[in-house]
Amino acid sequence: MPRRSPCYRNRPKRRTVPNHIRAGTRSLSGASIYILRCVDGSYYTGIRRRSVEERLSEHMQGLIPGCYTDARRPVKLMFSEHYERIDEAIATERRIKGWSRAKKEAYMRGDFPALVELAQRGPKGNGRR
Template identity: 55%
Template sequence: MYDLNSAWVYMLQCRDGSYYVGSHRGPDVEVRVAQHQEGRRGEYTACRLPVKLVWCQPFQYIVDAIDTERRIKGWSRAKKEAMMRGDWDALPSLSRRRSGKPKQQEHRVRAP
C-alpha cells in the first residue's frame, strides 16, 4: 500500500472518446477521478462528462508522477492505447515522429 505521500498518474477517457492525462498527490486516485466527474478542477474534462478511469500508475514521489504525466501527454493516441493494454513491445515502433520522418542523427565534428 502507498502512504500519504504517494502520487498517481492517471488517464481518463472522456465522453467524446478523447483521453485526458493527469497527476494526483494522495493515497487514492479515485478521489481525483470523482472531482473530474463532478466537473471540478478540470476544465478539459468538465465539458466532456462523463469520464472513465482507463489507466493509472502509482508513484512514490509527485515529481516522478508529474514528469511521467508530461511525457505521456505528448504521446500519440496509438501509443497511449498500447500502454493501457500493457503492450510494451509496441511502444518503440509507435515512438516515431508524427511527421513520419525518422529523427536525424547528430553528426559530431572531431577536433583535428
C-alpha cells in the same frame, strides 16, 4: 527591537497538521498518474497526490471549472499508476501528455514493444526511414 513579553517565550509551539490528515482522508506517499477517457473518446492525463478515485469523482461532478474534462463528461478511468517519488510521477505525466493516442493506448495495455515501435515511427505523416 521591541522586547517580547515572557509569556510569548513560554507558549507551546503550535503543531500544524495537514488538511488531509485533519479531514481523516488517507494520505499516500508519492503520487499517482491517471488517464481518463472522455465522452468524445479523447484522453485526459492527470496527476494526484491523494486518491485517484476521489479525483475521478471531482471530474465526474464537474467540480474543476475550466478543466479539459468539464465539457467532456462523463469520463471513465482507464488507467492509473502510483509512483513513490512525485518527481517521477510529474515527469511521466508530462511525457504521456505529449504522446499520440496510439502510444497512450499501448502504454495502458502494457504493450511495451508497441511503444518502442510507435516511438520510432515518429509523428503521424512523418515517416522515418
